[in-house]
Amino acid sequence: MNESTIMDLFINPHIIPPFVSFAFLASALLIIVAIVIRASISLVPRGVQNFVEIIMEAMQNLCMENIGHEWGAFFFPLIGTIFLYILVSNFFGLIPGFFSPTANINMTASMAIPVFIIYQLWGFRVHGLHYIKHFLGPIRGWNPLVLLFMGMMFVIELISHLARPLTLSVRLFGNMIAKHLLLIVLAMIVPLFVPMAILGLGVIVSLVQAYVFALLSVLYIAGAVQEAH
Amino acid sequence: MKKLISVLILAAVLLFMVAPAVFAADAAAAAAPSTAKMTYYALAALGCAVGIGLAALGTGIGQGHAVRGACEGVARNPGVQGKIMTVLIVGLAMIESLAIYALVVVLMLFFVNPFKI
Numbered sequence: 001m002n003e004s005t006i007m008d009l010f011i012n013p014h015i016i017p018p019f020v021s022f023a024f025l026a027s028a029l030l031i032i033v034a035i036v037i038r039a040s041i042s043l044v045p046r047g048v049q050n051f052v053e054i055i056m057e058a059m060q061n062l063c064m065e066n067i068g069h070e071w072g073a074f075f076f077p078l079i080g081t082i083f084l085y086i087l088v089s090n091f092f093g094l095i096p097g098f099f100s101p102t103a104n105i106n107m108t109a110s111m112a113i114p115v116f117i118i119y120q121l122w123g124f125r126v127h128g129l130h131y132i133k134h135f136l137g138p139i140r141g142w143n144p145l146v147l148l149f150m151g152m153m154f155v156i157e158l159i160s161h162l163a164r165p166l167t168l169s170v171r172l173f174g175n176m177i178a179k180h181l182l183l184i185v186l187a188m189i190v191p192l193f194v195p196m197a198i199l200g201l202g203v204i205v206s207l208v209q210a211y212v213f214a215l216l217s218v219l220y221i222a223g224a225v226q227e228a229h
Numbered sequence: 230m231k232k233l234i235s236v237l238i239l240a241a242v243l244l245f246m247v248a249p250a251v252f253a254a255d256a257a258a259a260a261a262p263s264t265a266k267m268t269y270y271a272l273a274a275l276g277c278a279v280g281i282g283l284a285a286l287g288t289g290i291g292q293g294h295a296v297r298g299a300c301e302g303v304a305r306n307p308g309v310q311g312k313i314m315t316v317l318i319v320g321l322a323m324i325e326s327l328a329i330y331a332l333v334v335v336l337m338l339f340f341v342n343p344f345k346i
Contacts, residue, residue, distance in 0.1 A: 167326070174329035175322075177336070208322045215319060 006097040023101040026088045059083055062215065067222045071122075075221055078118070082111055083214040086172065090206030093176060094199055103176035105169060112169035115217045120161075123224035134224065135161075168216060175209045269346045277335040284331030291324045 007013070007021045037049050045053050059080045064072040086102060093100025101107045123131045137153030139146055179202045186195050262270075299317040303310050337343060 167330075170330060170333055171326040174326065174333045178329055178332055181336070208318055212319055212322045 004097075005099045007099070017104075018099040019101045019104040019107055022092055022099050023089065023107055026085060026092060026101060029088060030084055055084070056080060059214065062218055066218045067225060071126075071221075071225050075218075078115075079214050079218055082115070082217060083210055086111070086210040086213055087206065090176060090210055091203075093180060094202050094206065100176050100180070102172055103180055105173045108169040108173040109165070111213070112165040112172075115168065115220065116165040119217075119221045119224040122221065126225050127227075131224075164220060168213065172209050172213055175205055179205055265346055269344070273338045277338055281328075281331055281335050284328045288324055288328040291327070292321055295320050295324060 005013070005018045005022070007018055007025070011021050013021075033048070033052070037052060041049065060072075060076055063076040063079055066072075067075055089101045089107070092098045093103055123134065127133075133140075135154050135157040136150045137157070139149060141147075179198065183195055183198050183202075186198060295317060299313050302313050
C-alpha cells in the first residue's frame with residue numbers, strides 16, 4: 001500500500017520508509033515533552049506535568065502490583081517507555097497525513113523481541129539454573145512416569161514461550177492495520193462522515209492495545225522473576 | 230480567542246471528515262492475469278472469506294461468554310463496576326486478537342502473495 005504522508009515532503013520515502021521516520025518523530029516528541037517538563041518541574045504539579053504524572057503513576061502501580069516491590073521499580077522505566085511510545089505511535093495513525101509506525105510488523109517486533117530477551121535473561125539472573133523449574137509444570141519427581149510428564153510439559157512450555165513474542169507483535173500490528181484497512185474500505189464505499197465513527201473506535205483501540213502490550217510485558221516479566229510453584 | 234479556537238476545531242473536524250476522500254485516491258493498475266494467478270486468487274478469495282467468517286464466529290462466542298460473566302458480576306455487585314470494566318476491556322482485546330490473527334493471515338494471502346504465483 002503506497003500512501004502519501006506529510007513526511008514525504010522532507011524525507012524520501014523510498015530511502016527511509018515512513019514507519020521509520022514517524023517512529024523517530026514519536027521518539028522526538030516524547031523526548032521534547034520530557035525535557036520541557038523537566039525544566040519546569042515543581043512539587044505541586046500543574047498543566048502538562050499533572051497529565052504525565054497520572055499516566056506514570058498508573059504504570060508504576062501496574063509494575064509494583066504485578067512484578068512485586070523487589071523488581072517493580074527496576075522494570076518500571078522499560079514498561080513506561082514502551083507504553084508511552086506505543087500510545088503516541090498509535091495516535092499518529094488517527095491523524096490524516098500521518099502514518100502509524102505500529103502498523104508495520106517490523107516496529108512491533110522490534111519491541112516484542114527485546115521484551116522476550118529481557119524477561120528470559122532476568123529469569124536466569126534471578127533464579128540461576130533453577131529457572132528451568134518454570135518450564136517443568138506443577139508435578140516434579142524422579143518417577144519415570146513423572147519424568148515423561150515433565151518432558152511433555154517442557155516441550156509445551158517451550159512452544160508457549162516462543163509464541164509469546166510472535167503473538168505480542170502480531171496482536172498490535174494486526175489491530176493497527178485492521179483499523180487502517182477498515183478506514184480505507186469504508187472510505188471507498190462512503191467517503192464522507194461515516195469513517196469518523198471508525199476514528200472514534202480507533203481512539204479506543206489505540207489506548208487499549210498500548211495498555212495490553214504493557215500489561216502482557218509486565219505479566220511475562222513477573223512470571224519469569226517470581227518463584228516457580 | 231474563543232471564536233478563534235472554535236473555528237480551528239471546526240476546521241480540524243472538517244479536515245477529519247474529508248480526509249478519507251482525499252487519501253483514497255489510488256487506483257490499481259491491472260495487468261492481464263495468467264490462469265495460475267486467476268486460480269490462486271479465486272481459491273484465496275474463497276478461503277479467506279470462509280476463514281475470517283469462522284474466526285469471527287469463534288471470537289463472537291468467546292466475547293459473548295465474557296460479557297455475560299461481566300454482566301452477571303455487575304448485577305450481583307454494582308459497586309465493582311469500574312474494576313470489572315477494566316478487566317473486561319483487556320480480556321476482550323485479548324479475545325479479539327484471535328480474530329485479528331486470522332485477519333493477518335487473510336491479508337497475507339491476499340496482498341503478500343506468499344507462494345510467488
